[in-house]
Structures are given as structure tokens and as C-alpha cells.
Amino acid sequence: MPCTRPWKKDLLRRVRLMGRAPHARTDGQFMQPAISIVVPSYNQPPEFVSECLASIFAQKGASYEVIFVDGQSNPETLAAVEPFRSRCAHFISEPDEGQADAINKGLRLARGSLVAWLNTDDFYEPGAFQHMENAFKKNPAAPFHMGIGFRTDQAGKARRPFYPDNFRFNRRAFVAGLNYILQPATFIRREALQKAGGLLDRNLHYVLDSEIWFRLLTLGDPDWVPFPVACIREYPSTKTATGGWLRFMEIQRLADQYSNLQLTPGVLCELMRLIHDLMTDAEISKLFPKEAEKKVLELWSCAGEGLRMLAGRSDGFPVSN
Incomplete structure (x- = not known):
């Protein structure tokens, strides 16, 4: 029998476009997804954007939503998003005040029990969402969950492990040392994020991830998830590589703020x-x-x-x- 209800036709259309509707119900309502992924983007190479989004929508076994937040990129970048646009729970393309502002726009819309953000030059490993959802079910009190990550070259090849095999979390080492928490491979309990202020510090450009880890650590230690989750590209024009003294000033500011040591x-x-x-x-x-x-x-x-x-x-x- 043909479908005569407009909402149902739209739901079926979305199911066909997605191949799966991880947070849709047959009554036309939408359940809370397990995971919310915020994807900030601005003028990234189209091939990066395509690989990033493909790695997200290839995930299986866990319900999720994708919130794409673009800073009004060039036509080439936006064209790379177009094949995935209908599969995003939210798509925003408008001027912003930087990466933290873009991510915050997505975090305000997120409904998942776990939230994460993935820059469009990085990508997820197969099974990442399932591993993170399983970790959350086993340890729901952890403020965030850290998974295994890999460094790659600009082409996304030449993979090298980010963490040593015998890695373990050490709070004192984090506070007094370098930031060894790999952001793309880290998923945050949304309830914990809300308790820690809910949003990233818009005044930071280079160490906005480090700053939120410090806040979340006031709620407890993270959960280590010994499964592959994400890959980061390392190439000369990344913020980490080009930050120089401005990045150093932000690092020193965090050390002073959270360790009381200059x-x-x-x-x-x-x-x-x-x-x-x-x-x-x-x-x-x-x-x-x-x-x-x-x-x-x-x-x-x-x-x-x-x-x-x-x-x-x-x-x-x-x-x-």
C-alpha cells in the first residue's frame, strides 16, 4: 500500500538515503542517539572532507548523529560535503569566530550520551563507535573515554601508533607534562561535559582540547579503551605545526591556570x-x-x-x- 502520510514518506526517504537510520523509530519519532559527532570545517581539501565523512557514516553497531558545522567554506569544500549532507542530523554553514565557536554550535545541538568532535582532516577507524559505546556501557561514570589512535602522513598513509603499547593514564604527568590525550580518539560523556561547563573556551585557538580535558579531570579519571578509534594527519600546515609562540603562550597559560606553576x-x-x-x-x-x-x-x-x-x-x- 502506498505511503500517504507525509512524515512517514520523509522518514522512509531518510532511511533510504542513510542506508540505516540509527536513531529513527518506526513511529516517526527519533530516539536519543548513543553518540553525537560534531564536525567543524573550514576550507579543507575536498578529499579530506570526503574521507572524514565516509569514515563516520561507515560506522556500524552504534546509533549516532552527525552535526556538520561549516564556517562558510569555499565551493570546493562544500561540494565534498554534499553527498553526505542529507545524512547529517544538522548542517550549518555560516561565518563563525573560530574552531571553538564552530564546535560549540554543534555541542549545543548534541543529544548523544557520548559526544566527540572530528576535524575534517582526521578520520575514524572501522568499529570506533561500537568500541566507544561498549566502553561507555561498562564504565558510564568516566568523564571521557580515550581510544587508540594513529598518526598518518598527509595522504592518510604511513600509519604509526600514537600511544605506546604500555600506555596508562597518569593525572600528575598530564598536569605537569605535555598533552598526551589524542582528541580525535576521545569521546566525552555529555553529562560530564555539561557539569564541566558544557562548551569549549572560545578564547583558545591551539589548546582548546587540552583545556577541556583539565576541566573534565575534576570529575574523575578517564577510561582507557584499548581499541583503534581514530587517525590524525600530520603535515606542515596543521595548527600544531604552525602555532609557534602563540601556541606556546596558550600552553603556558594552561599550566599556570591548572597546575599553579608558571x-x-x-x-x-x-x-x-x-x-x-x-x-x-x-x-x-x-x-x-x-x-x-x-x-x-x-x-x-x-x-x-x-x-x-x-x-x-x-x-x-x-x-x-
Whole structure:
């Protein structure tokens, strides 16, 4: 019998477009999804956008919604979104005040028990949502869940593990060290996020993820999920690679705010890295004695030793013995 109810026709159309309607019910209402994914985007290469969204909509076994928040990108980027647009619970394309503002727009709309954001130059591993939903069911009190992640090159190849095999969470090492929490592989309990303020700090550009981890850690330790969840692309034009002194100032501000220390081993490591990068410049190096670079490397090594004392490894990753 043909469908005569407009709402039902629309529901069936959405089911066909999605291949599956993870949070739809047969009565036309919509259930709360287990997971909400916010995807902020602005002028990313179309191939990045396509791979990111394809990795989301290929997920199986867990109900989810996708909230795509675009900063009014160029036509090429928006064209890459178009094949996926009808499958998004929300699609926004308008000017914003930066990445945190874009993510916050999505977080305000999110309905999932778990929330995460995925930048369009990163992508999920198969089965990621199922692993995270299972982790949430086993440990529903954890403020957030951290999964295994991989570094890739710009083409999304040459995968390398982000975490060491014997990784373990260490609160003291995090507060005094480097940020070793991989954002794309981390899912936040929405209830915990709301208790921690609900939104990202719009005044931060480089360490907005680190700042929300600090707030969430006031509610308890995270849950480690030993399954592959996400991949990050590392290439010269990323914010982490280009942040320089502005990024350092944000790192130092967080250390001061959350550890009550203006200098930590992690802050010192970042400072020595920046100074060393400057001293490799031929013109700058002429202004210092030949042994100056060696002294910088020695202090950098001492800062690394401080991280090793706290965490177990000089790169800041806490590990079990």
C-alpha cells in the first residue's frame, strides 16, 4: 500500500538515503542517539572532507548523529560535503569566530550520551563507535573515554601508533607534562561535559582540547579503551605545526591556570623546542656562541628527564612498568 502520510514518506526517504537510520523509530519519532559527532570545517581539501565523512557514516553497531558545522567554506569544500549532507542530523554553514565557536554550535545541538568532535582532516577507524559505546556501557561514570589512535602522513598513509603499547593514564604527568590525550580518539560523556561547563573556551585557538580535558579531570579519571578509534594527519600546515609562540603562550597559560606553576617540564620542553628551531636559522645562530645550541639541547634534555620522572618516558607518555 502506498505511503500517504507525509512524515512517514520523509522518514522512509531518510532511511533510504542513510542506508540505516540509527536513531529513527518506526513511529516517526527519533530516539536519543548513543553518540553525537560534531564536525567543524573550514576550507579543507575536498578529499579530506570526503574521507572524514565516509569514515563516520561507515560506522556500524552504534546509533549516532552527525552535526556538520561549516564556517562558510569555499565551493570546493562544500561540494565534498554534499553527498553526505542529507545524512547529517544538522548542517550549518555560516561565518563563525573560530574552531571553538564552530564546535560549540554543534555541542549545543548534541543529544548523544557520548559526544566527540572530528576535524575534517582526521578520520575514524572501522568499529570506533561500537568500541566507544561498549566502553561507555561498562564504565558510564568516566568523564571521557580515550581510544587508540594513529598518526598518518598527509595522504592518510604511513600509519604509526600514537600511544605506546604500555600506555596508562597518569593525572600528575598530564598536569605537569605535555598533552598526551589524542582528541580525535576521545569521546566525552555529555553529562560530564555539561557539569564541566558544557562548551569549549572560545578564547583558545591551539589548546582548546587540552583545556577541556583539565576541566573534565575534576570529575574523575578517564577510561582507557584499548581499541583503534581514530587517525590524525600530520603535515606542515596543521595548527600544531604552525602555532609557534602563540601556541606556546596558550600552553603556558594552561599550566599556570591548572597546575599553579608558571613552568612545568612540559612547558619547558615546548620552550626549548621553539628556541632550538630559531637557533637553526643561519642568521640568528651568528649572534650566539657556537656552544649556545648545545646548551639549549642540554636544557631540553633535562626537561625531558623531568617528564620521564613523572611519566616513564621523556616524550611525556605515562606508561606502566
